[in-house]
Amino acid sequence: MSLPPSARQALEAFQQCPGWEQRARLLLQWGERLAPLTEVERCEANRVHGCESRVWLTAECRDGCWQFRAFSDARLLRGLLAVLLARVEGLGAAELSALDLADWFERLGLARQLSPSRSNGLNAVLQRMRQLAAEHSED
Structure with missing residues (x-):
């Protein structure tokens, strides 16, 4: 699965950080x-x-591609x-359902710093994205 431009940019930026402190600053x-949001x-x-x-x-779907805020x-x-959001930008519903969240955060060098509750929360966000995409495709 190829990365959206914003995800490539994130990956390059985070891979240049030598340690957690720099990644945390970049994350902020x-x-x-x-x-x-309003x-x-x-x-x-x-x-x-x-x-x-x-x-x-x-969420908004334009031409089969999802834009989330x-x-x-x-x-x-x-x-x-x-x-x-950088990782899921412009993906279709099938690509969203195939996304490996743990792998993405591992590639960014952030996986070890994700507490179980934070990891569960991010998974809940991804599940909600998938749910919105699935509901839309049934229309």
Whole structure:
């Protein structure tokens, strides 16, 4: 599976970091790039359940390709969401369902720093993305 341009950019940036401290700083910078969701978008219907922190997710499908936007109150989680969004940008429903989240975070050098609860939360976000894509394809 080839990487979207934003995912290649993330991979190159994170692979240049020699240690966790630099990756954590880079993660926070990526999180700052996320466009905040409006008050209307931060509603219960867009909330991702299964995350300890509050996370909201919106989705739009254009020509069979998914565009997601996400936001969280937690700074580090915003960074993790940003690199997840970079990875899924423009994917179709089948590609989304085949995505190996653990492999992506391993390639970024972030897997060892993901606590079980954070890892579960990111998996919940990916599951919600898959669910939205599946619901849309049934229309």
